[in-house]
Amino acid sequence: MKEGPDIAFLGSLIGDPARANMLTALLSGKALTATELAGEAGVTVQTASSHLSKMEAGGLLRQRKQGRYRYFTLADDDVGSVLEAMMGFAAKKGHLRTRTGPKDPALRYSRVCYNHLAGDLGVRMMDSLLAKNFLTPETEGLGLTGDGKAFFEEFEIDFEPLEKLRRPLCKSCLDWSNRRSHLAGSLGSALLTRFYDLGWAKRVENSRIVAFNVAGEKAFLKTFPV
Amino acid sequence: MKEGPDIAFLGSLIGDPARANMLTALLSGKALTATELAGEAGVTVQTASSHLSKMEAGGLLRQRKQGRYRYFTLADDDVGSVLEAMMGFAAKKGHLRTRTGPKDPALRYSRVCYNHLAGDLGVRMMDSLLAKNFLTPETEGLGLTGDGKAFFEEFEIDFEPLEKLRRPLCKSCLDWSNRRSHLAGSLGSALLTRFYDLGWAKRVENSRIVAFNVAGEKAFLKTFPV
DNA sequence: TTCATAGTTCGATGGTAAGCGAAGCATTAA
């Protein structure tokens, strides 16, 4: 009968995992650069650029040039509404993530989520910290116990600057590859930097992958037992 | 930060043209059989079956067996809301249909839309009828003029049974391939049957295509000049 | 200048999924 406007085009635009990740990242309202969005989606900047121009052409995004940066935001509130509607539906139905975008297994194992550790290792760390009672679930977010404080001091993490930040110290963050939580917040961020400093791991260029070396991985697993 | 539920899966589900066509057809609220939906989407029943099971697994559709028929409906109101939201957005942005599903050019030329003629020829017929003042746009839908009545009687279409039907006599229907209107309603349906009876055209099996033969096409073009 | 960083464009590759024919199952009609 009536065939209506083109839902398929819109759906396919949102239907790509990399693009969906970028959109959810932008749903926070923040303006992000192309490179940041590439990291968020776990793809190279070239790929991201292609996706971004498609989404802009499709009316999902807006672009603001500032110096040599390009800041992307959602185009309107309408985009947000559509995304919210879809997220609500997907959450209700408990959709499993099937076609996991760039299917790098390394990405599932350990990767950066903004500035903290995600993936199998990230989840393991969270589990370990909770099991040892270093962290404890509170009404709103996560709390740090006395034992935890001691543990992190032992691990040479400096709290003072962290507590002054506006960002919450501990925060849990849902992991898409495991559908489990890992540690975010400024503490999560500090831990990751500490891993870098200790020489346990370093970031792979142009990717979200955090590459642990053999010794580093061994030490990590020992520090955060299950 | 948070990666939320799987929008990509839902998007890709809706993002296929064939599936999107089925969903919009079901948006009317009617329960349709697999074969009907196949026709609606312009694909074979095998393909439709595959799509339908995917959408059912994805929680978009519900299936009701009745004898040897399978009636499909949208799963809940939530599905409808999501679709409506997407349609609203797409309409506002004036999205063009780019990836036209089964890209049979014959399908764009002349096809069945439920029970009336769509595609290039359908649009041409509508234009011609309007230009000659046989049909006239009214506040709600389309009206039949005196001249029109004469023309259709000349064309040997019997009005009496048509006017008794609950379905509206004239109705305009948006054509996805042209983004223009063509004639629906019981009159549109009667015209198509008349073309079959005159031997101008016949339906291609397992497809929405209406195949005009050479003489039939010539006569059609003469009867409905632009 | 020269170098570095942010981003785009181009070309080639590969994986994925839509599509269909053929065969099979299930239900109804005769």
Add this chain to the structure above:
DNA sequence: TTAATGCTTCGCTTACCATCGAACTATGAA
């Protein structure tokens, strides 16, 4: 029974598009 219809499953082909490397443009820094 047999035949016909509605629908599914299997196997295969094809087409699209996400992905990335390499080369290029643009802006800023030294």
